[in-house]
Amino acid sequence: MPLPEPPSLYSTPDPHSRATTPVRPSRHIMMTPTHIQAQTPTQTQTPDYLYESFPKTRNRLLLRNHRRTDPAIWCCAIVCLIFSILIILFGITTLIIFLVIKPKNPVFDTNHANLNVIYIDSPGNFNGDFTFTANFTNPNRKLNVRFEYAALELYFENSVIAKQTIKPFSQRQRETGTVQLHFISSLVSLPMNHVMELRRQVQSNKVMYIVKGRFRVRVSFGLIHFTYWLRSQCELQMSSPPSGNLMARRCTTRR
Structure with a gap:
């Protein structure tokens, strides 16, 4: 049997039927790049003269915001x-002095001492008499x-x-001096274990x-002094x- 014809998109009005509204087909249109480009709104282009004047405007703003240094x-x-x-010059001068002159510390020593008296009162009061010869040497x-x-x-x-205590005194290069000291102890309280x-x-x-x-030592080299x-x-x-x-001794000197 022959197949029925497909329905037409537009129906033919039947004279014996009521008036019908024609059926409009749905518009499914495939958009091509040409259509898209055509429908895309035109972008606003910045005039060239604005780009040319922008660096000048920025420089003016920077100059305007710049403040003078107090x-x-x-x-x-x-x-x-x-x-x-x-400070740098002083450090360099000091370094040169130390490298050229090579300063050394004065030496404190002894070669003679006498213990004359030791007497202890009760309850633990110490009395004594001691003489000491101090030798000071400047090795520079x-x-x-x-x-x-x-x-x-x-x-x-x-x-x-x-x-x-000793009165202030001076020593020249490679000079050695002696000072006699007399230590007297009178009624000095000592702990019982001491x-x-x-005894x-x-x-x-x-x-x-x-x-x-x-x-406290002061060293002099011409006009240069340090303590x-x-x-x-x-x-x-x-x-x-x-x-x-x-009978025996051991002496040390340090800064």
Whole structure:
């Protein structure tokens, strides 16, 4: 049997039927790139003269926002620069002096000491008489040394039993000087364990004393001067009084 004809998109009006509205086909149109390009709205193009004037406008804004530097800031910067240059020059000069002159610390030593008296009152008051010869040596060949401050203390164990100070004095290159010191102890309170140890050492004929010194030294080289502190210590082994002589010693000096 023959197939029926497909329905027409547009129906033919039937004279015997009611008026019908024609059916419109749906518009499914495939968009091509040409259509898309055609339907895309035209982009607004910036005129060339705006690009040419933009750098000038930016420069004007930068110049307008730029502020002048405060003169006080310039003064501070100049002072800091000068101060830095002076520090560098001083450091270089000091380095040259140390490399060329090779300064050495003065030496503190002794070769003679006497322990004359040791007497202990109850309850633990110490009395003593001790003489000490201090030797000071300037080992430098081009530097003069001056001891502006010198203080020495006499110790037994870790207790101070006498003190002495020395007047300021100077030493030339490679010069050695001696100073006689007389330490007198009167009613110095000592702990009981130190008193017992001192009595034991006196009986064994080996009394251990310590002399500690603190010095402020000024070194001169022409117009150049610099000052520093020295600490010295001498450990002494003495025989028992009244004829207490120096039996052994060990002295050190450091900054």
